[in-house]
Structure formats: structure tokens, C-alpha cells
Amino acid sequence: xxxxxxxxxxxxxxxxxxxxxxxxxxxxxxxxxxxxxxxxxxxxxxxxxxxxxxxxxxxxxxxxxxxxxxxxxxxxxxxxxxxxxxxxxxxxxxxxxxxxxxxxxxxxxxxxxxxxxxxxxxxxxxxxxxxxxxxxxxxxxxxxxxxxxxxxxxxxxxxxxxxxxxxxxxxxxxxxxxxxxxxxxxxxxxxxxxxxxxxxxxxxxxxxxxxxxxxxxxxxxxxxxxxxxxxxxxxxxxxxxxxxxxxxxxxxxxxxxxxxxxxxxxxxxxxxxxxxxxxxxxxxxxxxxxxxxxxxxxxxxxxxxxxxxxxxxxxxxxxxxxxxxxxxxxxxxxxxxxxxxxxxxxxxxxxxxxxxxxxxxxxxxxxxxxxxxxxxxxxxxxxxxxxxxxxxxxxxxxxxxxxxxxxxxxxxxxxxxxxxxxxxxxxxxxxxxxxxxxxxxxxxxxxxxxxxxxxxxxxxxxxxxxxxxxxxxxxxxxxxxxxxxxxxxxxxxxxxxxxxxxxxxxxxxxxxxxxxxxxxxxxxxxxxxxxxxxxxxxxxxxxxxxxxx
Amino acid sequence: xxxxxxxxxxxxxxxxxxxxxxxxxxxxxxxxxxxxxxxxxxxxxxxxxxxxxxxxxxxxxxxxxxxxxxxxxxxxxxxxxxxxxxxxxxxxxxxxxxxxxxxxxxxxxxxxxxxxxxxxxxxxxxxxxxxxxxxxxxxxxxxxxxxxxxxxxxxxxxxxxxxxxxxxxxxxxxxxxxxxxxxxxxxxxxxxxxxxxxxxxxxxxxxx
Numbered sequence: 180x181x182x183x184x185x186x187x188x189x190x191x192x193x194x195x196x197x198x199x200x201x202x203x204x205x206x207x208x209x210x211x212x213x214x215x216x217x218x219x220x221x222x223x224x225x226x227x228x229x230x231x232x233x234x235x236x237x238x239x240x241x242x243x244x245x246x247x248x249x250x251x252x253x254x255x256x257x258x259x260x261x262x263x264x265x266x267x268x269x270x271x272x273x274x275x276x277x278x279x280x281x282x283x284x285x286x287x288x289x290x291x292x293x294x295x296x297x298x299x300x301x302x303x304x305x306x307x308x309x310x311x312x313x314x315x316x317x318x319x320x321x322x323x324x325x326x327x328x329x330x331x332x333x334x335x336x337x338x339x340x341x342x343x344x345x346x347x348x349x350x351x352x353x354x355x356x357x358x359x360x361x362x363x364x365x366x367x368x369x370x371x372x373x374x375x376x377x378x379x380x381x382x383x384x385x386x387x388x389x390x391x392x393x394x395x396x397x398x399x400x401x402x403x404x405x406x407x408x409x410x411x412x413x414x415x416x417x418x419x420x421x422x423x424x425x426x427x428x429x430x431x432x433x434x435x436x437x438x439x440x441x442x443x444x445x446x447x448x449x450x451x452x453x454x455x456x457x458x459x460x461x462x463x464x465x466x467x468x469x470x471x472x473x474x475x476x477x478x479x480x481x482x483x484x485x486x487x488x489x490x491x492x493x494x495x496x497x498x499x500x501x502x503x504x505x506x507x508x509x510x511x512x513x514x515x516x517x518x519x520x521x522x523x524x525x526x527x528x529x530x531x532x533x534x535x536x537x538x539x540x541x542x543x544x545x546x547x548x549x550x551x552x553x554x555x556x557x558x559x560x561x562x563x564x565x566x567x568x569x570x571x572x573x574x575x576x577x578x579x580x581x582x583x584x585x586x587x588x589x590x591x592x593x594x595x596x597x598x599x600x601x602x603x604x605x606x607x608x609x610x611x612x613x614x615x616x617x618x619x620x621x622x623x624x625x626x627x628x629x630x631x632x633x634x635x636x637x638x639x640x641x642x643x644x645x646x647x648x649x650x651x652x653x654x655x656x657x658x659x660x661x662x663x664x665x666x667x668x669x670x671x672x673x674x675x676x677x678x679x680x681x682x683x684x685x686x687x688x689x690x691x692x693x694x695x696x697x698x699x700x701x702x703x704x705x706x707x708x709x710x711x712x713x714x715x716x717x718x719x720x721x722x723x724x725x726x727x728x
Numbered sequence: 729x730x731x732x733x734x735x736x737x738x739x740x741x742x743x744x745x746x747x748x749x750x751x752x753x754x755x756x757x758x759x760x761x762x763x764x765x766x767x768x769x770x771x772x773x774x775x776x777x778x779x780x781x782x783x784x785x786x787x788x789x790x791x792x793x794x795x796x797x798x799x800x801x802x803x804x805x806x807x808x809x810x811x812x813x814x815x816x817x818x819x820x821x822x823x824x825x826x827x828x829x830x831x832x833x834x835x836x837x838x839x840x841x842x843x844x845x846x847x848x849x850x851x852x853x854x855x856x857x858x859x860x861x862x863x864x865x866x867x868x869x870x871x872x873x874x875x876x877x878x879x880x881x882x883x884x885x886x887x888x889x890x891x892x893x894x895x896x897x898x899x900x901x902x903x904x905x906x907x908x909x910x911x912x913x914x915x916x917x918x919x920x921x922x923x924x925x926x927x928x929x930x931x932x933x934x935x936x
Binding site for chain 2: 210
């Protein structure tokens with residue numbers, strides 16, 4: 180080699196053992212290491228979410244979004260150990276780690292079509308994704324149970340969340356609207372069957388701006404479908420709005436006479452009544468159960484029938500059963516429940532409901548059955564103070580107070596007579612009355628005659644006295660005899676064979692006949708109340724008809 | 729017959745214009761470039777570029793290289809997962825090509841360079857003919873390895889169909905590019921004459 184001829188310059192170059200080129204691998208190591216470290220250390224945590232199926236969830240593709248912002252991606256989808264569900268491993272973005280906290284909810288957003296709404300249309304094109312709704316707490320959790328149905332309103336939206344409990348689901352479903360005076364103020368978010376209590380529970384959401392409308396005294400009722408009710412107060416047809424008819428819906432309001440109370444709290448539970456009537460009836464608070472014994476047929480009286488006090492709803496019939504009847508008693512026992520507070524207003528301010536009742540019964544409060552509707556024949560229990568009622572006391576049978584009853588046959592007839600007055604007018608009553616008047620006139624004439632006759636007799640007697648006072652009275656015997664004969668004739672005309680008597684008897688006969696025809700009419704009405712509307716059926720005689728071919 | 733190398737006679741070939749001049753001149757009389765017998769710090773540079781390339785090889789393979797968005801969501805693929813996907817789908821040829829171009833060849837290239845470096849510093853004994861062939865192949869094939877970089881670059885510029893489909897480069901693509909460039913630098917800065925120097929030193933006594 181040429182080391183011997185090397186110049187000092189070259190020696191200096193050789194001495195530099197560490198060339199600057201070594202910076203390249205150094206930098207490369209730092210950068211590459213940094214990249215790898217960032218990739219693994221900064222990958223964010225994994226959330227394990229359990230779903231019923233992995234339908235439309237794809238590993239590596241399905242994103243997790245929070246308010247449409249990507250916060251992670253499904254990394255793997257595995258069957259759960261029990262092979263009944265799947266577990267999606269979701270790799271969260273590092274800056275979204277705080278979203279994995281207690282109360283966070285996951286559900287798959289995919290196209291859904293329900294009666295009331297279509298949602299998730301965009302996912303048809305861009306694929307399903309998992310929506311994450313962060314919980315309220317800050318407690319970190321990594322295992323979640325995914326929801327099968329999306330909650331209609333995210334809990335981040337302010338508003339009132341309530342639960343309605345109903346006996347029957349009706350046509351109320353998820354997404355059904357909630358109306359207040361026909362205006363939509365909220366929605367049903369979810370319905371589920373409460374197996375334990377055998378009831379349907381609806382989770383509903385009322386928008387923030389309307390939440391103050393819901394009070395503690397508010398009643399909710401179903402408005403789905405057309406409602407035809409034939410009750411003691413006649414026919415009633417109610418239809419909601421067309422949309423509610425199609426998709427169902429619920430209405431709430433504070434029923435008339437109810438107390439609104441404080442605004443409802445979040446999560447409060449309300450009863451969902453099948454219709455407005457039931458809701459309205461629900462506001463009275465029965466505090467007293469009373470037993471009534473009716474000595475007549477209770478056909479037409481059903482549990483739930485109203486109990487009224489002079490037309491004011493006071494309670495309802497609870498039970499009609501011979502269970503409460505003492506042996507050997509054929510009267511029909513009817514259990515009613517009433518709000519004695521209303522009744523208490525009728526007497527002085529007595530607080531104790533039993534004392535109120537006792538005082539009322541002492542004053543003549545009686546129960547009777549009344550016809551609410553001639554068309555349906557439905558009965559209701561009418562409580563009223565009966566003037567001149569036989570004195571009675573509030574009795575007690577078992578746990579129930581007993582209010583004495585009164586047969587309502589007459590009152591019923593009276594009501595019917597009132598309602599059919601127009602028909603009565605068509606009856607031959609006028610003639611009868613006219614005849615009656617004539618007879619009365621005749622009587623008065625006769626009486627006048629009689630009076631005249633009597634005064635004549637008086638005069639005659641006075642003269643007779645005078646005559647008797649005279650000596651020649653004896654001679655007047657024949658004259659007196661004639662006078663007496665005259666008197667007898669007059670009196671005879673009033674006797675059983677007299678003309679007067681005959682007239683009266685005839686008049687009374689006709690009156691009797693008229694009353695008989697009333698009776699026939701009332702009987703036929705009682706049997707067939709609708710005959711008032713539809714007329715009587717034709718006679719039983721067969722009618723000749725053309726031969727059927 | 730004795731073969732005397734130019735280096736033994738104190739002659740150096742200019743790196744730029746190739747003119748052979750006495751190394752004592754210091755500068756090439758034709759182009760003014762500095763004269764060296766061998767590429768200065770050749771092994772040192774090769775090693776450093778090689779190490780840098782190996783360092784970048786890890787992120788290049790561990791991180792997603794490409795995000796393909798389209799109907800049904802976005803998928804992120806690393807090189808290996810892409811190969812596996814193709815393999816699973818039955819596109820064996822495509823999988824093999826990608827695997828070869830993007831994983832196998834870079835690794836082999838780096839291994840070859842390591843071997844050459846070791847040989848140049850006298851750590852291994854291989855015939856200079858084979859080493860020369862290895863070097864040749866390394867330099868020739870090496871620059872065509874990791875075609876992914878170019879594929880991705882082309883795809884990204886071509887496939888942007890709005891919401892329907894889009895291709896975005898992943899974070900690994902820079903590392904990939906770095907590996908390609910660094911291995912090229914490493915191959916370039918390696919002076920194959922060092923291999924023969926090793927051989928010449930050893931073989932001289934045997935050669936008459």
C-alpha cells in the first residue's frame with residue numbers, strides 16, 4: 180500500500196474514527212423506534228361489547244362513533260363462551276379512552292324500519308356502525324353489554340324520562356308519539372314486558388321544553404284506535420288524530436277536577452290508562468267500601484258502573500256477589516266504593532268517613548238503582564236523600580258499612596213516564612180529562628142544587644117550627660108529609676141509584692182503563708226499552724209471503 | 729503472470745469521471761474531484777445506512793400501509809395482513825408477488841448487504857466471484873423491491889371516488905420509502921473492491 184508516502188493531511192482524516200454518517204442509523208433508530216412505540220403504546224384501550232348477533236358488524240371495518248365522530252374500530256368479533264352472543268373487541272382511539280366509562284351504551288346503527296319511523300338509512304350505503312353513548316360517570320369500564328335496540332333519544336339530550344305501566348300494550352310501540360292537547364311533546368322510547376308483574380312498561384321521553392307539563396297528578400292514557408263505549412251515560416265514540424290512529428300514541432293531561440301537583444321527577448312511574456274515561460275516573464280516591472242490598476233485579480248493573488250522588492260521580496260498583504249475603508237472604512249484595520269526602524260536603528265538616536255516612540243515613544240517604552241509559556239498559560247506583568224515608572241507621576256487615584236501599588221501581592217508572600210524555604200526549608187522555616171535568620161540573624151543579632134544597636128544607640123546617648108553634652100545626656101534617664117527600668126525592672138523586680152516582684162511576688171506569696194502558700206501555704218499555712226508538716215488533720200473526728225460489 | 733492492481737501502483741480512479749490518475753495528486757486533473765483509492769468510509773457508511781434501513785423495516789411492516797375506504801367501511805391493512813387476505817381469498821399469485829416484493833426481497837437484500845460488509849471486513853470466506861454476483865443482484869433488484877410504495881402512491885392519486893371509494897396511505901408508507909432509499913444508499917456506498925482487496929491480500933502469496 181502507499182502508507183509510507185501518505186501526507187499528514189491523510190493521517191488526520193484517518194484519525195476521525197466516528198464519521199457523521201453514523202447519525203443516519205441513530206436517527207433512523209430513534210424515528211423507527213418512536214413510530215413503533217407510538218403505534219403500539221398509543222393504540223388506545225380495547226372495549227369488549229357483547230351483542231346478541233354480529234349482524235352487520237365486521238372486524239376491522241365497523242367503526243365506533245360517538246355523535247358521528249369516529250372514536251374506535253371493531254378489531255375482532257368472537258363468539259362468546261356460551262355461544263349465545265358475540266363479543267366485539269373494539270379498539271378505541273387513544274383520545275377516546277375516557278368514553279369507556281360506567282353507563283356508556285353501545286348499539287349497532289343499521290337500517291331500521293318501524294311503523295313510526297325509518298332510521299339509519301345512511302348505513303345502507305356506508306355500512307353499519309356502532310354508536311357509543313358515553314355514560315355519566317367517570318368510572319372506567321371495559322366490558323359492556325350492547326343494546327339490541329337503539330335508545331330513541333340519547334341521554335345527553337335534556338328532557339324528562341318517565342315510565343308508563345299498562346295492563347295491555349295496545350298499539351303503543353317504540354317511537355309512538357306522546358301528545359298533550361293534540362300536540363306532540365315526546366315519544367315512547369321502549370316498551371318491554373315486565374314478566375314479574377305481568378305488565379307492560381313503556382319508557383317515554385318528554386322534550387325538555389314540555390317537561391313542566393307533566394305533573395304528579397297527570398294521567399296518561401292510550402289514544403290508539405277508535406273507541407266506542409256504551410256505558411251508563413250512553414254511547415261515546417272517540418277518535419284520536421289520524422296519525423295516532425295509525426301508529427298509536429298516548430295522551431296526558433291533568434283530568435278535570437284533579438290536582439296538578441308538583442312537576443314530575445325524572446324516572447317517575449305513571450299508570451297508562453286504556454282510555455280517557457278510565458283516566459278521568461282514576462282521579463277520585465275511593466276511601467270507603469259500602470255494601471248495598473237490593474231487593475230487586477240488578478240486571479244492567481256491572482262492576483265499574485258509576486255511583487252518583489245527585490248526578491255527581493262519587494264512586495263505582497266494585498263487586499256484585501252473593502258472597503257477602505247472609506244465609507237465607509235473597510237480596511242482592513252490591514259492593515261499591517265511594518269517596519266519602521264528596522259526600523262529607525253535604526253534611527257538616529265531619530272528618531271521619533264512617534261518621535259522615537252515619538249522619539247521611541240518619542238524614543235519609545238511600546241507595547237505589549237508576550237507569551242510566553234507556554238504550555243500553557245499564558244501571559247505576561244513585562245515592563240521594565229521600566225525604567220522608569223510614570228512619571234507619573248505618574248498619575255494618577263484616578267489614579262493610581251498609582246503606583239502606585230503596586226500591587226504585589216507582590222512580591224508574593217515573594223516569595220512564597217523564598221521558599215518554601210525548602207519547603202519552605197521543606193517548607186518549609184528553610177525552611177522559613174532559614169527561615172528568617164534565618163530571619166535576621155536574622157534581623158541583625148537583626151540590627149547588629143540594630145546597631138549595633137544603634136551604635129550602637131549612638126554610639121549610641123553620642116554617643114547620645113556626646107551624647108547630649101554632650096550634651093549627653096538627654092540621655098541616657099532610658103538608659109536612661108532602662115536603663118530606665120532596666126532600667127524599669132530592670136526597671135520592673144522590674144515592675146509589677141516582678144519576679150523579681152513575682156519572683162518577685163511569686168516569687172512574689174510564690180513568691182505570693187509561694191507567695191500564697199506561698201499565699201496558701210501561702211494561703213493554705221495561706221489557707224492551709229500545710221499542711221507544713224502533714217501535715214494537717209486529718204482531719205474531721204470520722204474514723203471507725211469496726214463495727222463495 | 730503477475731497482475732498488479734492499480735492501487736498497488738498508486739493509481740486511483742476518479743469517482744466522478746473515471747479517469748485514472750496517481751492518488752498522490754489528491755485531486756483529479758480532469759474534473760477536480762478528490763481522488764481516493766477506495767470509496768472513503770465505505771464500510772462505515774454502508775453499515776450505518778444498513779442499520780437505519782433495518783430500523784425502519786419494523787415500523788414499515790407493523791403499521792398499516794394503506795386504508796381503503798368504500799362501501800361498508802374503511803379497512804386498514806398492513807403488508808402482511810394484505811398478503812394474508814389475498815392468500816385466504818385464493819389469490820395465491822398476488823399474495824406471493826406482494827410477499828416477495830415487499831417482505832422477502834428487502835430482507836434478503838439487507839441480509840446480502842450484511843454478508844457483503846462482513847466479507848469486506850474479512851469476517852467470512854466466500855469466493856469473490858459469488859460475492860460479486862451477490863452484490864450485482866443486490867444492486868439490480870434492490871431498487872425494485874417494495875413496489876408497494878409506488879402502488880400506494882399511484883392508488884392514492886387515482887382512487888378518490890368520493891364516498892364510494894378512497895385509498896389513503898397509512899403511516900407505514902414513509903417507513904417503507906425510507907427502507908427502500910436507505911438500502912439503495914447502502915448498496916451505493918458499498919465499495920465492492922473491498923471484497924477483492926480482502927481476497928488479494930490473502931491470495932497474493934499463492935499467486936505466482
